[in-house]
Amino acid sequence: MESCFENIKQFQNTNEKEISDETRILSNRLHEVSEVKTNCSRVFSFFSKKDILEHWQQKLSSHRTELAEKMEKLRHAGQVVALKNELLIVKILNRLDFFLKNEKYIDIYTKYQSVLFSKIDNVSKNVSESIEKHQYDRVAREMTNLKSSGDDGEHHLEQSKQALNRGLDIFIEDTKHQAIMLGNNIETKTIEPIVENLKRIQKARQFVSQFLDTPEELDKCVEYVKEMIEE
Incomplete structure (x- = not known):
């Protein structure tokens, strides 16, 4: 014994x-x-x-x-x-x-x-808050915690994936729209927000690609915006 x-x-x-x-x-x-x-x-x-x-x-x-x-x-x-x-x-x-x-x-x-x-x-709430703030390193960390929680965290993980994909889809479209509206007005104050968005998209690609349905859309967005600016 x-x-x-x-x-x-x-x-x-x-x-x-x-x-x-x-x-x-x-x-x-x-x-x-x-x-x-x-x-x-x-x-x-x-x-x-x-x-x-x-x-x-x-x-x-x-x-x-x-x-x-x-x-x-x-x-x-x-x-x-x-x-x-x-x-x-x-x-x-x-x-x-x-x-x-x-x-x-x-x-x-x-x-x-x-x-x-x-x-x-609480972890699930942290994911939602981090998505809104574009803190993708934290999103990845918290979603990994949910994934490691097994069956107990599975439902929350799926919800977080949906929220992340939905949030990034909207963010990508907004960034493209900003680039289109830029036109020939290539000034520092108008281009800075777009550059900041591209940095956030790059960060998303670095940290949360494994949780995305179509991670290739991140690269496509970056290339599209660069082309619009360089025209």
Whole structure:
């Protein structure tokens, strides 16, 4: 049981089946010991550790507390992906809840699942704000966080992709229109806004191309505007 527990504590989210198997084995062993104590007291009297059940209750309770503290730190740090990984572990460990008297693993899962959803909502809002401000480096960072959130962030990721594509389509058309309206009026004050827009489009190409339906439209816009200015 000790080896199972150590493997659980050292789990690095590399193999979900591994921690699931270790948890199942530990759970089965604890069930067996509990049944022996309840139904076969004579056999239990031969156990070298008479307080084995109390020992494991304390051990699991301490581990549950450590996980809760770790997840609270992740919440404060806004580490959505790491928090999701810990939730995966806690969800598997709730198989041991039958053995805990007070707060259980499922209590942590319920609490921080809600926290995760709230964090994902905030990330989605950050994406929307960054699109409006043309902060495409931040858009890419936040959308990568949504992508890393798996199923929990999938809906928000798709919504953000749609908003990004729609926003850039409008921005591209506005930039082209500005270039057309420029005509022969090639003055610094009239061309500066267009140059600034081209810089933003270049930044979008650099950071968010992988999230666009037609990333080639960015290059086409840049070439079109350059041709209009050079005519």
